Amino acid sequence: RMDGWMDGWMDLxxxxxxxxxxxxxxDSTVLLYLLLWAVDRGSWAGRREVDAESPLRxxxxxxxxxxxxxxxxxxxxxxxxxxxxxxxxxYECGFKEGLRHMRQTTNVQGIFMGTRRGDPHASDxxxxxxTTEGWPHFxxxxxxxxxxxxxxxxxxxxxxxxxxxxxxxxxxxxxxxxDTQPNPALKQENSDFHHAALLLDEALERAGRIERRRSHQ
Numbered sequence: 001r002m003d004g005w006m007d008g009w010m011d012l013x014x015x016x017x018x019x020x021x022x023x024x025x026x027d028s029t030v031l032l033y034l035l036l037w038a039v040d041r042g043s044w045a046g047r048r049e050v051d052a053e054s055p056l057r058x059x060x061x062x063x064x065x066x067x068x069x070x071x072x073x074x075x076x077x078x079x080x081x082x083x084x085x086x087x088x089x090x091y092e093c094g095f096k097e098g099l100r101h102m103r104q105t106t107n108v109q110g111i112f113m114g115t116r117r118g119d120p121h122a123s124d125x126x127x128x129x130x131t132t133e134g135w136p137h138f139x140x141x142x143x144x145x146x147x148x149x150x151x152x153x154x155x156x157x158x159x160x161x162x163x164x165x166x167x168x169x170x171x172x173x174x175x176x177x178x179d180t181q182p183n184p185a186l187k188q189e190n191s192d193f194h195h196a197a198l199l200l201d202e203a204l205e206r207a208g209r210i211e212r213r214r215s216h217q
Contacts (some may be wrong), residue, residue, distance in 0.1 A: 015039070015058035018141075019102070020112045022088065024062050024073040024080075025174055026196075029163050030115035031144055032080070032153050035046050035059075035112065060108060061088040064095055068176030076164040096135055103136035110139040116147055118205065153197040167196040173206045183208040 020035060022028050027163025059097055063077050081088045091098035102108055104160030115122050129140045166174055186194040187202045199205065
């Protein structure tokens with residue numbers, strides 16, 4: 001199943017036409033390691049950095065940083081890119097505006113996304129999906145679209161992959177500081193929270209997200 005997208009998109013001459021959207025979350029962390037494996041066909045295993053000559057460095061890593069981001073997420077993205085010798089392009093603007101700038105200034109055609117089927121607006125996505133009408137045109141590549149919440153945590157733990165430590169404190173889906181809290185389904189009697197991987201009902205993955213109320217003027 002994974003060989004299909006590796007052979008179709010990970011050809012070395014095409015890497016400069018691809019980007020990887022890294023937001024520091026569990027899903028995009030899984031995808032980063034899958035890309036590392038795909039580019040070097042497993043030869044990176046056991047290493048904790050990407051060689052300066054690695055083909056992966058041809059691919060653009062993009063991070064959309066916003067004022068409401070958790071410091072822990074910003075730090076994890078920086079530390080991970082430093083560890084793997086990856087140069088991230090940081091956009092301090094909206095996603096649509098950043099994509100428009102990338103469309104105008106690069107030859108990127110496809111963007112790897114850590115989107116899963118249960119995410120908002122993902123129910124109609126395919127493995128390869130063009131951006132929505134009205135958005136800058138790219139092909140969204142969704143290798144873990146059919147992965148479950150449990151799949152993600154099994155992969156992270158099986159391969160002992162580092163991840164943002166907010167998940168250790170009961171966060172199961174991380175947005176901004178003002179619309180995200182630890183998942184109430186993981187609250188313990190002593191008011192602490194269980195690890196995110198211990199969530200039993202995957203339908204509650206986003207239960208820690210606080211819906212922002214629109215002001216009426």
